[in-house]
Amino acid sequence: MKNTAYFLSDVHLRIQVDDVERERRKELFLLLDHIKAEQATLFIVGDWFDFYFEYGHVVSHAYLDVFSKMKELVDAGIQIHFFGGNHDYWIGPFLSENIGVKIYTKPATIEFADKKFYFNHGDGLDPDDVGYHRLRSVIQHPLFIWSFKWLIHPNASHWIANRLSRGSRKKYGKETIVDKLNLIRKNYDFAEDRFAEGADFVVTGHIHYPKLKMFDDRVFLTIGDFLNYFSYGYFDGVNLSLKQWQVKQLEQRELP
Numbered sequence: 608m609k610n611t612a613y614f615l616s617d618v619h620l621r622i623q624v625d626d627v628e629r630e631r632r633k634e635l636f637l638l639l640d641h642i643k644a645e646q647a648t649l650f651i652v653g654d655w656f657d658f659y660f661e662y663g664h665v666v667s668h669a670y671l672d673v674f675s676k677m678k679e680l681v682d683a684g685i686q687i688h689f690f691g692g693n694h695d696y697w698i699g700p701f702l703s704e705n706i707g708v709k710i711y712t713k714p715a716t717i718e719f720a721d722k723k724f725y726f727n728h729g730d731g732l733d734p735d736d737v738g739y740h741r742l743r744s745v746i747q748h749p750l751f752i753w754s755f756k757w758l759i760h761p762n763a764s765h766w767i768a769n770r771l772s773r774g775s776r777k778k779y780g781k782e783t784i785v786d787k788l789n790l791i792r793k794n795y796d797f798a799e800d801r802f803a804e805g806a807d808f809v810v811t812g813h814i815h816y817p818k819l820k821m822f823d824d825r826v827f828l829t830i831g832d833f834l835n836y837f838s839y840g841y842f843d844g845v846n847l848s849l850k851q852w853q854v855k856q857l858e859q860r861e862l863p
């Protein structure tokens with residue numbers, strides 16, 4: 608095991624697999640092969656899945672290839688740390704017990720290569736977004752999860768998820784660069800508090816806008832996404848940098 612690591616967020620693997628999604632997965636799996644060959648560690652910082660919900664013995668077949676790819680990496684000795692995002696905080700025992708992924712349902716600090724990495728998907732970092740905080744406390748509540756599992760048929764949940772996903776893509780499309788930069792500034796304030804607590808690196812996602820900023824010798828990184836930027840973080844054992852996976856058939860935005 609080498610002391611190198613890759614950081615991915617906001618891949619938003621779809622439950623409806625069309626041609627674009629197939630191509631995106633092809634690129635993602637090439638990157639995962641690369642991680643496997645390097646024997647690096649993979650940190651997933653939320654929203655890996657666009658919709659994820661485990662019904663006890665039942666998981667979504669849309670992710671069959673993704674599950675087997677993740678298992679392939681784990682079997683090859685790769686550690687996968689998975690922090691849930693607002694699209695996949697219902698991650699459950701299937702990923703940990705059947706695939707061997709280490710899952711985190713809350714933000715956490717992890718020591719890696721003698722450095723302290725603080726991870727937070729990034730939803731809920733805007734203290735002004737009272738409505739979202741309220742929504743999150745409901746949908747993360749065990750009673751809500753229990754009711755969802757036992758009252759909503761899996762096919763119905765996938766239908767709802769598809770509708771919500773299209774809705775959030777429309778909303779996301781309306782967000783301007785100014786909105787994103789405002790969010791990033793709030794992330795900076797948050798990161799400075801984590802640095803004061805001893806973190807060397809603060810890594811988030813959620814904003815879908817890649818940005819790395821140095822605070823003296825500490826580094827804040829918001830990863831971006833694997834939808835438009837195909838951006839990821841890379842830690843070489845000493846330094847954290849922001850990189851882009853060069854895709855062939857898909858449209859790709861330049862790093863800002």
Ligand SMILES: [Mn+2]
Pocket residue numbers: 617653654692693694728730812813814
């Ligand atoms: Mn998110």
